[in-house]
Amino acid sequence: MSETLTLGKALNLGLRRALEDNPKVLIMGEDVGRLGGVFRITDGLQKDFGEERVIDTPLAESGIVGTAIGLAIRGYRPVCEIQFDGFVYPAYDQIVSQVAKMHYRSHGKVKLPMVIRIPFGGGIGAVEHHSESPEAYFSHTAGLKVVSCSNALDAYWMIQQAIASDDPVIFMEPKRRYWEKAQVDTEGSLSSAYPLHASRVARPGTDVTVLAYGPMVRTALDAATAAEEDGRSIEVIDLRSLSPLDLGPVYESVRRTGRCVVVHEAPSNLGLGSEIAARVTEECFYSLEAPVLRVAGFNTPYPAARLEEDYLPDLDRVLDAVDRTFGW
Amino acid sequence: MSETLTLGKALNLGLRRALEDNPKVLIMGEDVGRLGGVFRITDGLQKDFGEERVIDTPLAESGIVGTAIGLAIRGYRPVCEIQFDGFVYPAYDQIVSQVAKMHYRSHGKVKLPMVIRIPFGGGIGAVEHHSESPEAYFSHTAGLKVVSCSNALDAYWMIQQAIASDDPVIFMEPKRRYWEKAQVDTEGSLSSAYPLHASRVARPGTDVTVLAYGPMVRTALDAATAAEEDGRSIEVIDLRSLSPLDLGPVYESVRRTGRCVVVHEAPSNLGLGSEIAARVTEECFYSLEAPVLRVAGFNTPYPAARLEEDYLPDLDRVLDAVDRTFGW
Amino acid sequence: MAKGDVARTRGRRAQPTSAEPEFVQLLTPEGERVDHPEYSVDLSDEEYRGLYRDLVIVRKLDTEATALQRQGELGIWASLLGQEAAQVGSGRALRPQDMAFPTYREHGVLYCRGIDPIMPLSLFRGVDHGAWDPNEVKFNMYTIVIGAQTLHATGYAMGVAKDGKVGDDDDQSEAVIAYFGDGASSQGDVNESFVWASVFHAPIVFFCQNNQYAISEPIERQTRVPLYRRAAGFGFPGIRVDGNDVLACYAVTRSALDHARHGQGPMLIEAYTYRMGAHTTSDDPTRYRIASEVEAWQAKDPIKRVRTFLSKQKIADDDFFAEVDDQAQREATHLRERVLSMPNPEPLTLFDHVYADGSPLIDTEREQFARYLASFEGSAH
């Protein structure tokens, strides 16, 4: 049946269903148990599934990911929660040198079906280290898969698909959208859900292609709505999968529109926009009316909360870039 | 006076001179003292400058970088050696969340004049984790500066400039070129040396612009020599500074040649080539005869030694890409 | 079965909390002065009153900050409520030349260093990330990444030794104190800092405020044995002190700092205390701990015992207590006024101080963004 859910609640229900469907699924992290996580994404799960499956861990991210690897080798499917984006770095070595390489190292004899959930991005007025966008660090790492949901419906299905995947998945959650509501049909089977590693046209359009993922999809859609009033038709594509990228629909779109703008919160320099710009230019060289433009966080550390509105891409900056693709 | 030096020996002499010129300069890392480093880059320095300045540390990279931060706050200028590229990740949190952010966090009141030396890249027939190219992880990180030397002359001066810099510098050393010789004029002052954060035309040309840094500069130059025999003139630019990038000379070149190829060992996906392709396309949109092409490591974990010749970009793959820019 | 064990460990408190903890105490919750074979304090009445004044003021300022957050004037606040004795005792034990590396909760230590309590509030208001000079105030910026500062402190202490600032002269030689929490004790960085401090014989005191919780996680999620015992395995002494006893915290920290400054190496102090409030203003402790536990600790309040002692010993009278309350109120009001009048940062300042030597990329972005903002001038935006 279909219900109206916040993105956070959809994740919670998705995790619950994964715990129900497979006894090997574990949830582990800081404060995920009794507290239900600082964002309450695991709310009620320890109460219902017990401390053996929903585990409050010691305070050390390398330990969380490192022991999850061992549990995965033993046959479990751990879902690790990193409390905030800025605290994933102590686990970086285990993620880059172990999680990403184990399958390759073993010639496929060791699978690490683990998920690392990371609430990411800014816009919640937090202090330092609580608003980072580290996705490029993971997308650049061969052996990892990286996805990001932008709405409650995707949140519900994508978290289950990530857990079902035999590859390790970095699951980027748009924390500032946790409270946004959408209709979610919780019936149906995983297999019939929209594919995990496929991008999706979130709003069809004809004049320019705007790409976004996670928290910026809403921003892009708002920009499209605003642009419509000015009689400009923006096609918004939700990338969803950040590694591997699914750019087929993007190429198709750009060949039609001839214009492309990529939006993300992460700094522009070596952010996903750079890879997408490079590939789109290679694939659509003769269709482009203007270079692929990027609307991104500035190349500074994430600033203090009272500056984040200026730092973060917003509707106006997206429209400004769209305009520039026409003025080129 | 001018002498013929290997790249490794030039680094050793540059470090020696830095230790002589400033009593606050320290060298710290695993095996850097009595052994002189596994690549002997710090050979003889502990003997001459003592254990208080050339420090064999416990075996923990986060500890090396974390204590170096404290030493820098105290007024020292630590030069940390990470033994191999693949072992920098345990220090990633200290680098990304502390080294990169301290100056910003303090509004410039805390300077961290530290250098993190990383022998990087493949081609030496090593086992896993000894042939990584992690530079994009650092270049994407605002607050860090990243450079890479490609020859003995640059090695000698750039390491001294990096140590003299009041910003933290990630110093990427092309380990497989440690034994390559060049003429080095060790006279003269730092201030008169070629700027640290400037790219340089390594070989002028007219038909196509090939960009490289670190170990791939030699490969690009060899390709240029080979191409010359086919009557094709390749301009090779040594990027030298990976953050910030100095692309002015690149734009100037590409406007002349209309063709651009970027070469690096790191995986193509979100490697420096993607950022460079995006910017060059933005700046030289109407000059490009073909999209900027990338010759890079494949998007797999670094393979076993007996596969690395296939994995690594070589002269033929560079020429193949050059050809494709003409066939577009 | 281990399976059962794992479950059981969750329900049961680790030894230290179940049994009466073995710790250094000089002032009981009832306000009785007790002796300890190794540690003692011999303070003047003025000094006793000074400690009381500090305790009351830091609590008052903390309460004010919590109120400011509730009223939307701060983005978040990490309250020290219940930890005043640990912070005032250790803070007052520092000599002027000593350097402190705090977490994000050491407002009391900061105050005892003679630093204006307004200094960290811009961080909690979201105006900046700290923006003070650690060397100027001998107090590092707050560090939010758990445990990271313990390595910075250790490196700094190595520098102190290199500078030849370790020795017998208490007014010249320097020591370093690194603050961290019970949860932080699980981080690799903290344990690595123990390795470094020991191997390099650094003049540092590790001061762990075991306030029983890491957000929602009780101490037994981090250890089965008292934390102070961690030190011995790294080659230096560890000791537990009653973290709600300002005299014990002062005495033990003072001696540990001098031990370090004299060249006798590092020490670990576990201040056994309790976080009376929420982890931060974003936290809801009722989800994970019961009222009776909090009440039990109320009886061990760090301020009440000092007041009782001062009265009993006739070191202070009601006029004094009233005067302290007035001063606390004045300082709180003054703090509030200055928080309310804090200007918001100018948009373009977000590009400042990324690098000491600048960067063309940042310069270009600043310039482009300035032009972009200008393009809205006059418009509705």
Added chain:
Amino acid sequence: MAKGDVARTRGRRAQPTSAEPEFVQLLTPEGERVDHPEYSVDLSDEEYRGLYRDLVIVRKLDTEATALQRQGELGIWASLLGQEAAQVGSGRALRPQDMAFPTYREHGVLYCRGIDPIMPLSLFRGVDHGAWDPNEVKFNMYTIVIGAQTLHATGYAMGVAKDGKVGDDDDQSEAVIAYFGDGASSQGDVNESFVWASVFHAPIVFFCQNNQYAISEPIERQTRVPLYRRAAGFGFPGIRVDGNDVLACYAVTRSALDHARHGQGPMLIEAYTYRMGAHTTSDDPTRYRIASEVEAWQAKDPIKRVRTFLSKQKIADDDFFAEVDDQAQREATHLRERVLSMPNPEPLTLFDHVYADGSPLIDTEREQFARYLASFEGSAH
């Protein structure tokens, strides 16, 4: 002055190495069986001879591998020379159902698990990164990143407990052993694994081969006190064993593993031994240690003492020793033959196994590279 101290610590050996180390020993370097209050072994003559056979063979295979590297048949080799007793003793203590997590040097443990010694040589030859199935052979792939495997082992052990495989039945219940070195003890990961193992009461034995060096760095660069003492501060027992005494290593490891499998939690064993050879074939130990130190340890050779014991006790005669040498030689020759005949991997295999479910990006690259390679067919390339 700490400055002096820092310097001095470098010259001086830490306590354990200066004084005769306190450790469990059952067989002296002179081949005398000695008793220990807590630990004993009661082996049949056959078993004694078996241990000797293992020791001789693993050393012979190791010597062969070193020779293969010298001849350019291996890219690098990490020799276990001098550590045979620690590896054979602990390796033989494992029960069939137990799981081992090695570093990159545990060739002897691997052999005692009944695994074909050819298994890891493809890694050292540069043919692959390991490519074996840890669960099939109950022996994890070699881990090169120092310390990382201790967390994997701990997580695996948590899984053992979750599976209800901890209990009194020695044939059913499982234990895990994690190998690491003295240098690794400084890594955050290793200390975090101690925290996890203790808090979750995991059925794991941490087996640290203290071979006195981390490449060129002597043990006092990692600790001032014996490493086995590290455990107590994390809440579980630690013990030091004569790492050159195969009987002591066997007895102590056996009991620690059973202690763990029975649900009594983790233990740390420090095997006090010595790396007789270079760190790896790329290393030159003459740069950092003196011959006399090596000679002193030669006198404590792990094999010589067993041979003496077997002879004295008439458990084995010269025919037996000769037969063992023959078998070792045969196995070494067989190993060499198989190394020489190892095929090089096909270029396109570098794209295999990046992902379990594949990736379009990899598929495209494989296809393009195949076309690229084909374009050279017939050409000089």
